[in-house]
Amino acid sequence: MSKKKLDIWTTISFVILITYVLFLIYPMFNLVVESLVNKETQTLSFEYYQKFFQFPYYSNTLINSFKVTVAVTILTLLIGTPMAYFFNMYEIKGKSWLQILIIISSMSAPFIGAYSWILLLGRNGVFTNFFKSTFNIQIPDIYGFNGILMVLTLQLFPLIFLYINGAMKNVDNTLLEAAENLGYTGLRRFRTIVFPLILPTILAGSLLVFMRAFADFGTPMLIGEGYRTFPVLIFSEFIGEVTGDKGFAAAISIIAIGITTIFFLVQSYISNRKKFSMSALHPIEPKKISGIKNVLLHLYIYLVIGIAMLPQGYVIYTSFLNTKGMLFIEGYSLMSYTQAFDRLGNSIQNTFVIGGLSLIIIVLLAILIAYISVRRPNILTKFIDTLSMIPYIIPGSVLGISLLAAFLTPPLRLAGGVTIMVIALVIRRLPYTIRSSAAILQQISISIEEAAISLGASNLKTFFKITVPMMSAGVIAGAILSWTTIITELATGIILYTGRTKTLTIAIYTEVIRGNYGIAAALSTILTILTAGSLILFMKFSKNKDLSV
Amino acid sequence: MSVNINIKNAIKRYGENTILSGLSVNIKEGELFTLLGPSGCGKTTLLRMIAGFNSIEGGEFYFNDAVINQMSPSKRNIGMVFQNYAIFPHLTVRENVKFGLKNRKLTKEEMNQLTDEMLRTMQIEQYADRLPEKLSGGQQQRVALARAIVIKPDVLLMDEPLSNLDAKLRVEMRSVIRDIQRSVGITTVYVTHDQEEAMSISDRIAVMKDGFIQHIGTPKNIYQRPANTFVATFIGRSNMIKGQLKFNNQESILRIHNTEFKMTTLKKSVNQNQDVVVSIRPEEFYITDDSTQMKGEVLDYIFLGLNTHYTVKLESDELIEIVIESSIDSIIQPGTHIHLGLKLEKINVFTQDGKENLVTGVENDNVQEKA
Numbered sequence: 001m002s003k004k005k006l007d008i009w010t011t012i013s014f015v016i017l018i019t020y021v022l023f024l025i026y027p028m029f030n031l032v033v034e035s036l037v038n039k040e041t042q043t044l045s046f047e048y049y050q051k052f053f054q055f056p057y058y059s060n061t062l063i064n065s066f067k068v069t070v071a072v073t074i075l076t077l078l079i080g081t082p083m084a085y086f087f088n089m090y091e092i093k094g095k096s097w098l099q100i101l102i103i104i105s106s107m108s109a110p111f112i113g114a115y116s117w118i119l120l121l122g123r124n125g126v127f128t129n130f131f132k133s134t135f136n137i138q139i140p141d142i143y144g145f146n147g148i149l150m151v152l153t154l155q156l157f158p159l160i161f162l163y164i165n166g167a168m169k170n171v172d173n174t175l176l177e178a179a180e181n182l183g184y185t186g187l188r189r190f191r192t193i194v195f196p197l198i199l200p201t202i203l204a205g206s207l208l209v210f211m212r213a214f215a216d217f218g219t220p221m222l223i224g225e226g227y228r229t230f231p232v233l234i235f236s237e238f239i240g241e242v243t244g245d246k247g248f249a250a251a252i253s254i255i256a257i258g259i260t261t262i263f264f265l266v267q268s269y270i271s272n273r274k275k276f277s278m279s280a281l282h283p284i285e286p287k288k289i290s291g292i293k294n295v296l297l298h299l300y301i302y303l304v305i306g307i308a309m310l311p312q313g314y315v316i317y318t319s320f321l322n323t324k325g326m327l328f329i330e331g332y333s334l335m336s337y338t339q340a341f342d343r344l345g346n347s348i349q350n351t352f353v354i355g356g357l358s359l360i361i362i363v364l365l366a367i368l369i370a371y372i373s374v375r376r377p378n379i380l381t382k383f384i385d386t387l388s389m390i391p392y393i394i395p396g397s398v399l400g401i402s403l404l405a406a407f408l409t410p411p412l413r414l415a416g417g418v419t420i421m422v423i424a425l426v427i428r429r430l431p432y433t434i435r436s437s438a439a440i441l442q443q444i445s446i447s448i449e450e451a452a453i454s455l456g457a458s459n460l461k462t463f464f465k466i467t468v469p470m471m472s473a474g475v476i477a478g479a480i481l482s483w484t485t486i487i488t489e490l491a492t493g494i495i496l497y498t499g500r501t502k503t504l505t506i507a508i509y510t511e512v513i514r515g516n517y518g519i520a521a522a523l524s525t526i527l528t529i530l531t532a533g534s535l536i537l538f539m540k541f542s543k544n545k546d547l548s549v
Numbered sequence: 550m551s552v553n554i555n556i557k558n559a560i561k562r563y564g565e566n567t568i569l570s571g572l573s574v575n576i577k578e579g580e581l582f583t584l585l586g587p588s589g590c591g592k593t594t595l596l597r598m599i600a601g602f603n604s605i606e607g608g609e610f611y612f613n614d615a616v617i618n619q620m621s622p623s624k625r626n627i628g629m630v631f632q633n634y635a636i637f638p639h640l641t642v643r644e645n646v647k648f649g650l651k652n653r654k655l656t657k658e659e660m661n662q663l664t665d666e667m668l669r670t671m672q673i674e675q676y677a678d679r680l681p682e683k684l685s686g687g688q689q690q691r692v693a694l695a696r697a698i699v700i701k702p703d704v705l706l707m708d709e710p711l712s713n714l715d716a717k718l719r720v721e722m723r724s725v726i727r728d729i730q731r732s733v734g735i736t737t738v739y740v741t742h743d744q745e746e747a748m749s750i751s752d753r754i755a756v757m758k759d760g761f762i763q764h765i766g767t768p769k770n771i772y773q774r775p776a777n778t779f780v781a782t783f784i785g786r787s788n789m790i791k792g793q794l795k796f797n798n799q800e801s802i803l804r805i806h807n808t809e810f811k812m813t814t815l816k817k818s819v820n821q822n823q824d825v826v827v828s829i830r831p832e833e834f835y836i837t838d839d840s841t842q843m844k845g846e847v848l849d850y851i852f853l854g855l856n857t858h859y860t861v862k863l864e865s866d867e868l869i870e871i872v873i874e875s876s877i878d879s880i881i882q883p884g885t886h887i888h889l890g891l892k893l894e895k896i897n898v899f900t901q902d903g904k905e906n907l908v909t910g911v912e913n914d915n916v917q918e919k920a
Contacts, residue, residue: 175637178637
C-alpha cells in the first residue's frame with residue numbers, strides 16, 4: 001500500500017490548529033483553572049464565583065453593564081437604522097462627505113469621546129460653564145449611566161449605520177417596486193418589506209454593538225465614576241495592587257464570557273431562522289424629495305453627525321491650545337505636540353511596529369483560514385473555523401488577562417514584550433478579517449481554480465497565482481479597516497503593555513488619567529490623522545466608495 | 550375591469566440622453582400586446598413609464614379616458630411581473646400571493662379564498678408554505694404571476710418574464726401565461742427581446758428600434774409583410790438580396806442578377822424603375838430543374854431533421870441561406886450547382902433605403918411619424 005501523501009492544506013490546517021491551541025485554548029483553559037482553584041489551599045473551589053454573586057458591590061457591576069449595554073444597543077438602532085434607510089432612499093446633500101465623517105467617528109477610540117465630552121459637558125466643562133454663566137441653567141450631569149450611554153451611543157451608532165447601509169445595497173429595487181405596485185408605500189413598505197429584509201443585518205449589527213458596549217473599558221472608567229461596569233471591575237481586580245485578586249478576576253472573566261456567549265448563541269439562532277440570500281441586480285436609486293420633509297431629513301442627519309463629530313473636533317481644537325500644567329490657557333501654539341513628541345514619541349513608533357506586525361500576520365492567517373474553511377471543508381477545518389470565532393465573544397480585557405497569566409512564566413515567557421501585544425491583536429481582530437475574506441472567496445467561482453489545476457498548476461501555485469490575486473482587492477480593503485481598529489485598541493493593550501510597548505492609544509489613555517489633556521489632545525489628533533489617512537487609502541483600494549463592515 | 554391604454558407622444562430623457570422622443574401607441578382592451586426589440590430600444594423604459602416607476606418627461610398616458618401621468622404607482626391598479634420575479638424572499642409563497650390583497654377592502658375569508666384559488670390555478674398550492682428560495686425558476690415565475698393577477702389589476706405588465714428560465718421551461722411558461730391572460734381577459738403589455746416568444750404569445754406586436762416603433766401588427770402580418778428591412782431581419786431570418794424593379798407594358802419585373810421574375814404583389818402606386826432590396830426568407834426558395842431560374846452553388850449544409858439548411862452562393866457572389874424539407878434522398882453535397890426558384894407571392898421588396906415595403910398587404914397600426 002502506498003502511503004497517502006499529505007495534502008499541503010492539511011499541513012497548513014494542523015499548523016493553524018496548533019497555533020490556536022497554544023495562544024487561545026491554553027490561556028483560556030488556564031483562566032478557567034485559576035478561577036476554580038483556591039490559591040492558598042490549592043483545592044478546587046467555587047468561592048470566587050460565590051464571592052461575586054454574594055456581594056452586591058460586585059454583582060451590581062453585572063447589572064450596570066447589562067443596563068447600559070441594552071440601552072446603548074437600542075439607542076444605536078433607533079438612530080442608525082433610519083439614517084441608513086434615508087441614505088439609500090433619498091438624495092442627501094454632501095452624502096459622500098457625511099459618510100466619511102460617520103466612518104471616521106466609528107473608528108475613533110470611545111474613551112477619547114468620553115474625555116472630550118467631559119471637557120465639554122463635565123463639571124467644569126465649556127458648555128456647562130457657558131450655560132451656567134449666561135442662562136443660569138444647570139445642565140444635567142453627564143457622569144455615570146447617562147454619560148456612558150451618550151458616549152457609547154454616539155460612538156457605536158455608526159456601526160449600525162454601516163451594517164444596514166451595506167444591507168440596503170443588497171435590497172433589489174424591484175422588490176420595492178413590486179411592493180409599491182401592490183399598494184405599499186412609505187412606512188408600511190418599510191415595515192412589511194424593508195425591515196424583514198434587513199433584519200438579519202440588524203441582528204448582526206446589534207450583536208456587534210452589544211459586544212463592543214459590554215466590553216468597553218475606557219469609557220466607563222473615565223466617565224462612569226460611581227457607575228462601575230464589568231470590565232472596570234475586572235481591570236481593577238486584576239491590576240489593583242492591594243485588592244487585586246487574580247483568581248477572582250479570572251472568575252469574573254469567565255462569567256463575562258458566559259454572558260457574551262449566551263447573547264451570541266441567541267443572536268445566531270434568531271438570524272439563522274430569518275436568513276435568506278439577497279443580491280441586488282438593480283440597486284435602490286435614491287430619490288429626490290422636497291419641501292418640509294427634505295428639510296427635516298437634512299436636519300436630522302446633520303444634527304446627529306454633527307453631535308457625533310463634536311468631541312473629535314474639540315479634541316483637535318484643544319490640541320493647539322497653550323497649556324500650563326494641567327490647564328488650558330489663552331493662546332495657540334504647538335506646545336502640546338512638542339511635549340507629546342518629547343515624552344511619548346516612541347508610542348507612535350510602537351503603534352506602527354506592533355500594529356504593522358499584527359496586520360501582516362492577520363492578513364496571512366485570515367486568507368489561509370478563509371481558504372481552508374471555504375474550499376476544504378472537513379472536520380478539522382470546521383473546528384478551526386469555530387475556534388477562530390471564539391475571540392469574537394471574549395471581551396478584550398479578558399483576553400488580555402488570560403494571555404498575561406498564561407505567558408508570565410517560563411517555558412514561554414512572553415509577558416512584557418512586543419510578541420504578546422501582537423498575539424493579542426491578532427487573536428482579537430482575526431474573526432472579522434476571516435469573515436470578510438471568506439465572503440470574498442465565496443464569490444470567486446471554484447471552477448477558476450479547477451481550471452488552473454487542470455492546466456497543471458499545483459495547489460499552492462493555484463492559491464498564490466490565482467486565488468490570492470483575485471481576493472487581493474477585497475483583502476487589502478479589509479486589512480486597512482483592521483488597521484484602524486488595531487491602532488485604536490485599548491482594552492487588551494492596557495493590561496499587556498509595559499513602558500517599552502506603550503502604543504498611541506495607551507499613551508492617550510494614561511495622559512488623560514494623569515490630567516495632561518494637552519498632550520492627550522495632541523496624540524489624539526495624530527491618531528485621528530492616522531485613521532483618516534488609512535480611510536483615504538481604503539477608498540483608493542476598494543472600488544466602490546461604500547464601506548461594508 | 551380591463552382598460553385601453555393610449556399613449557400619446559411619450560418622451561423620456563435621462564439627463565442629456567433622449568430615449569423616447571414622442572412615441573405613440575394604442576393598446577386595446579384585453580389584448581396581449583408585446584413590445585419587441587433589441588436591448589436598448591426603449592421597450593423596458595416604456596413599460597416602466599406605464600407602471601409609474603419611470604418619470605414621464607412629455608406626452609400623455611391614458612387608461613381609458615383618465616390621464617395617469619401623475620398617478621402614484623401604488624394607485625394605478627397594475628399587476629407587474631419583473632424580470633427577476635422580485636419575489637419577497639422573507640415571505641412564503643402564500644404570503645407573497647396574498648400580499649397585494651391586504652390593501653383591498655376584503656375580509657380575511659375572501660382574501661384566503663382568492664389566494665387559494667390563485668395558488669390552485671397556477672399549480673403552486675403544494676409549495677404554498679415554502680420560502681421562495683427553495684423553488685425552481687419556473688415555480689418562482691408562477692408565484693410572481695399569481696401575485697400580479699390575484700389583485701385583479703386593470704393592466705398586467707410583464708418585463709422579460711421568461712428570460713431567466715431554461716429553454717424548455719420557457720416554452721411551457723409561454724402557454725401558461727397565454728392561457729391565464731386569455732381566461733382573465735386582462736390588458737397585458739409584455740416586453741421581450743425574443744422574437745419567437747413574441748410570435749407565440751402575442752395578439753399584436755410592436756417592433757421597436759432606437760426608441761421608435763417600426764411596425765405594429767399581428768405576428769402573422771409582421772412576419773409575412775414586415776414594414777421595413779429592420780423588421781424583416783429582426784423577425785425570423787431573411788436573405789437580403791440586391792435587385793431592380795422594371796416596369797414595361799403593365800408588367801412589373803423584378804430582376805435579381807441575371808434572372809427576371811414577374812411580380813404581381815406590388816402596390817399600385819409603385820411604377821418607377823428603381824434599385825430595391827429583396828427580402829427572401831430561407832423557406833421562400835425552392836430547388837428546381839428549370840435552368841432559367843437563379844443559379845447557385847451549395848457551399849455547406851446543416852441537417853436539422855425536419856428541414857435541411859443549405860448555404861448557397863449566388864452568381865452575384867451573395868451568400869444566402871435556404872431551408873428545404875429534408876427528403877429521404879441524399880443531401881445535396883457542397884460544390885453542387887443548383888437552380889433556385891422563388892415563392893413570389895411570399896417575398897418582400899423594399900426601397901433601397903430599406904424604409905418602405907413596396908409589396909401590398911402591410912398592416913401597420915403604428916400612428917407615429919416616420920423617423
